[in-house]
Amino acid sequence: MVKARNILPVTGLVLSACATAAPERPNVIYVFPDQFRNSSLGFWNEGEYAAQVGWRGDPVLTPNLDRFASESVVLSDAVSNFPVSSPHRGMLLSGMWPEQNGVVLNCMSERPESSLREDAVCIGDVFSAAGYDCAYIGKLHVDFPTPNDPQRPGHYVNDAVPEWDAYTPPERRHGFNYWYSYGTYDVHKHPHYWDTAGNRHDVNEWSVQHEVSKAIDYIANRDGGRDPGKPFFLMLGMNPPHSPYASTDDCDLEGYELYKDKSLSELLVRPNADTTLAKAASARYYFANVSGIDREFGRLLRALDEAGLTRNTIVVFASDHGETMCSQGITDPKNSIWRESLNIPFIVRYPGRIEHRVDDLLLSTPDIMPTVLGLAGLGDRIPASVAGRDFSAVLTGEGEQPARPRAALYLRNLDGERDAEGLVRGYFPAARGVKTDRYTLELTIDRSGALQRVLLFDDAKDPYQQHNIDPAAEPELFAALCRELAVLLRESDDPWFRERTLAGIVPYDNL
Numbered sequence: 001m002v003k004a005r006n007i008l009p010v011t012g013l014v015l016s017a018c019a020t021a022a023p024e025r026p027n028v029i030y031v032f033p034d035q036f037r038n039s040s041l042g043f044w045n046e047g048e049y050a051a052q053v054g055w056r057g058d059p060v061l062t063p064n065l066d067r068f069a070s071e072s073v074v075l076s077d078a079v080s081n082f083p084v085s086s087p088h089r090g091m092l093l094s095g096m097w098p099e100q101n102g103v104v105l106n107c108m109s110e111r112p113e114s115s116l117r118e119d120a121v122c123i124g125d126v127f128s129a130a131g132y133d134c135a136y137i138g139k140l141h142v143d144f145p146t147p148n149d150p151q152r153p154g155h156y157v158n159d160a161v162p163e164w165d166a167y168t169p170p171e172r173r174h175g176f177n178y179w180y181s182y183g184t185y186d187v188h189k190h191p192h193y194w195d196t197a198g199n200r201h202d203v204n205e206w207s208v209q210h211e212v213s214k215a216i217d218y219i220a221n222r223d224g225g226r227d228p229g230k231p232f233f234l235m236l237g238m239n240p241p242h243s244p245y246a247s248t249d250d251c252d253l254e255g256y257e258l259y260k261d262k263s264l265s266e267l268l269v270r271p272n273a274d275t276t277l278a279k280a281a282s283a284r285y286y287f288a289n290v291s292g293i294d295r296e297f298g299r300l301l302r303a304l305d306e307a308g309l310t311r312n313t314i315v316v317f318a319s320d321h322g323e324t325m326c327s328q329g330i331t332d333p334k335n336s337i338w339r340e341s342l343n344i345p346f347i348v349r350y351p352g353r354i355e356h357r358v359d360d361l362l363l364s365t366p367d368i369m370p371t372v373l374g375l376a377g378l379g380d381r382i383p384a385s386v387a388g389r390d391f392s393a394v395l396t397g398e399g400e401q402p403a404r405p406r407a408a409l410y411l412r413n414l415d416g417e418r419d420a421e422g423l424v425r426g427y428f429p430a431a432r433g434v435k436t437d438r439y440t441l442e443l444t445i446d447r448s449g450a451l452q453r454v455l456l457f458d459d460a461k462d463p464y465q466q467h468n469i470d471p472a473a474e475p476e477l478f479a480a481l482c483r484e485l486a487v488l489l490r491e492s493d494d495p496w497f498r499e500r501t502l503a504g505i506v507p508y509d510n511l
C-alpha cells in the first residue's frame, strides 16, 4: 500500500514574482469536455487526417471543430496518463504526477488523502502572477469534499452520501480570480455552480450551453468580472459527454436529432465495437452530446471573432480522457490503457504562430501546463515542481526543438485499505504501462504484488487492439517495452520504482 507523500519542495518564487502585464501577451482559452473520445471528431474521416491514424473516426458531425482543426495543429496521439477525472485534472493543473500534486484517486468524501495540494503551484497561479486575469468555469473535481457548503455551513454541498461534489473556497482556487464552478455533478440539464463570492446558482439548462454563455459573458466582460487591462486565461471544463447518457434527459436535443434514426451498426462502425452490449444504445446520446459541444464551441469561437480577439488568443480543445464506447467487450468507459480511453483530442490554434498540420507528438498530461505557458511566452516562469516538458516549440515549429518523447506513462491506482470509519487510506498502484509510437504495454498486479495480467498491442498492425500479444512470443519486444516503462517509472519516482515492483521483468536497476 502506498502512503500519500508530499515530497516535492514547492517554490514560492513564482507567486511572489512581480510582473507588469505586457499588453501583447496572448489570451488563452483551454476547453476540455470530460469524456470526449478523440475518435469523436468528424475530421478523422477526411483524407488528410485519416492518413495519419490507423483507426477510423466515429460517424459524427462536428463542423465547428472540423473548421477549428483546419486552422490548428492537431495532435493525433496525446495521452491522458491516468484516464479518470481527478487524477487527469490534478496533472493538468499542476504539471506534476499524481503523487506529487496530491490527486492520487478520483476525489470523493471517502478518500480524504486525494485532493489537490493547496501549496502546489498551478497553471492559474503562474498566469495570475504573470499579470493575467484568470477564470475557471465548469467542472473542477480536484478537491476532497468537506462539509463546507457556503449556504449551509457544516454540511456537504449535496445530501447524497458519499459526496462527490465539492465547493472550492477562494484559498483553493490556485490563482483563478473569476470563479463559476463545482466539483462533480452529473445531472446535465440541472447543473449548479458557485460563483466567485460563493453564491450558488441552480440552472435549468444543458450545462455546456450554460457554461459557454458564461464564458462569452466573461470574454465580453458583461458582468465586469474581468480586468480589461489584462490578458485573460480561461479554463472551461465541460462535464458532458459524461455518464449518464442514456436518454434525451441527459443529452443535447439538437444533437440527438442527428443520430436518433441511425441503427447501432451505423453508429458503432469499428471492428472492436460490440453492438450487442447493453451500453451500445448510449451511442446515440453520446454522439448527441458530441455534436452539441461542437455547436457550443462554435458559438464560443464566434464570440471571440465578434470581440476582435481571435488573432491574439490561443485556443486549446482537449478532454479529460476518452470513452471506450463498447470496444474490448467492456462497459467501463475509462481508467484503462486501451487507446480509446487513453487518447484525447488536443487541438491548438494560435493565429500567426501555429501552422495547420497533424502531428503525432506523444504529449503527456503533465506536459500540458508547461507547453501552454511556453506558447504564451511564459516558459521562463514554469515552476521547478513541474514534471512535464514544454513542447511549445514543437507546436510552433520555432526555435530550438526539444527531443520528442519516446513513450508515455500509464497509471491506474485503486483504493488502499479502509480505516475504522470507512475512509480510504493510501492507494494501491494496480497497473502501470507504457504507450510508444507503435506499442501499448500494461502490467497489472494483484494485491500481493504478483503479476496478474499483461496487455501488449502492436498499435500499427492492430489499431483496434484486438490481438493481445503473448510476451513469450515476442521476448525482445516485451523486454524493450519493460525497459521504457522502467525509465518512466524512475523519472516520475513512482511507487513501482521505489518498491521495485515486478523487478523480475521491469529492469529498474539496469537501465
Ligand code: CA
Binding pocket: 034, 035, 084, 085, 086, 320, 321
Ligand atoms: Ca472524467
